[in-house]
């Protein structure tokens with residue numbers, strides 16, 4: 001059974017990111033995956049300051065909610081990263097979360113992330129590729145650097161208002177199908 005950790009990086013509860021990720025989760029769950037959803041807006045995740053305690057075999061020096069998430073990441077086979085576009089980048093919540101992946105860049109912890117699959121879900125108000133492409137590349141390059149493997153990307157443009165994505169059932173259906181495909185990707 002594939003173990004999936006789905007991360008909602010929008011601070012807006014019940015927003016478009018959460019709806020999109022929920023559809024993926026629904027599909028994955030229906031296809032037999034075990035899925036846990038975490039909402040970064042409900043957690044305290046501090047910035048990484050590069051102290052590199054984690055590279056010297058010590059725990060992360062930041063005593064916050066990331067301490068509980070590292071084991072969840074290690075125990076998952078697939079991670080779903082969901083974020084809206086905020087100023088041509090991910091949200092500050094998602095950026096802080098990914099910054100803390102420096103933890104996995106040290107020799108001791110690299111095996112906790114290497115080879116895991118990563119799916120990316122992005123929503124935005126505009127529709128231009130120039131707007132969302134930097135966000136997708138941010139994930140591709142950062143997660144690729146950590147030797148994660150791409151497992152699918154969905155970008156839904158034209159959704160500004162909270163819940164606007166509900167007016168695009170075919171895109172939600174696509175997210176559902178992606179979730180089903182993820183469930184079949186467990187190592």
Ligand SMILES: Cc1cc2nc3c(=O)[nH]c(=O)nc-3n(C[C@H](O)[C@H](O)[C@H](O)COP(=O)(O)O)c2cc1C
Nearest residue numbers: 010012015016017084086087088124125126159160
């Ligand atoms: C601080 C902020 C910055 C944003 N920047 C952009 C942007 O650069 N381009 C864009 O298309 N939409 C931008 N948006 C709109 C959001 O991407 C859009 O409303 C999205 O649906 C929000 O997702 P959510 O409902 O999951 O929070 C921005 C919204 C906020 C609040």
